[in-house]
Amino acid sequence: MARSTIYLASPYGFSEQWKRLLLPEFIAALEGLGLEVWEPFVRNGQVDLSQPGWACEVAKRDLQDVRDADALLAIVNGTPPDEGVMVELGAAIALGKPTFLFRDDFRRCTDSEQYPLNLMLFAGLPSEGWQDFFYDSIESLSDPRKALALWAKG
Secondary structure, three states: OOOOEEEEEOOHHHOHHHHHHOHHHHHHHHHOOOOEEEOHHHHOOOOOOOOOOHHHHHHHHHHHHHHHOOEEEEEOOEOOEOHHHHHHHHHHHHOOOOEEEEOOOOOOEOOOOOOOEOHHHHOOOOOOOHHHHEEOOOHHHHOOOOHHHHHHHO
16 A cells, blocks of 8 residues: 655755754654655755756646645744745645644744734644644654644554
């Protein structure tokens, strides 16, 4: 039986430090749930950045991966969060994919008393119980009572 796939939308591949120190923790936590992780910086590493049009090619491949993945985890740190991650998250929401949000950034970035981020980022989550789809630590990703672990179990 094929493992469920999850697209990891994050800005962490742009920095060698983040790529080396942060991404492996997220990938390991998601793989620990039995998921196949689609990390775009790894999946699109074969793109020749010296060729004209490389950016468009990367964007198209990333969007196709969002379409093809079973779900999406968006790392939404920053004020505001990374623009590319927001596009990937919006596409997943529009496609009706299960979406999960990760934010361990303590700064508020919101126009709502209810949500810690712009309310549109929660459009793919249930209005009641959205907190079960929102994670604030690497450890919480594997919480068996929260939505990601329950979804991963099928």
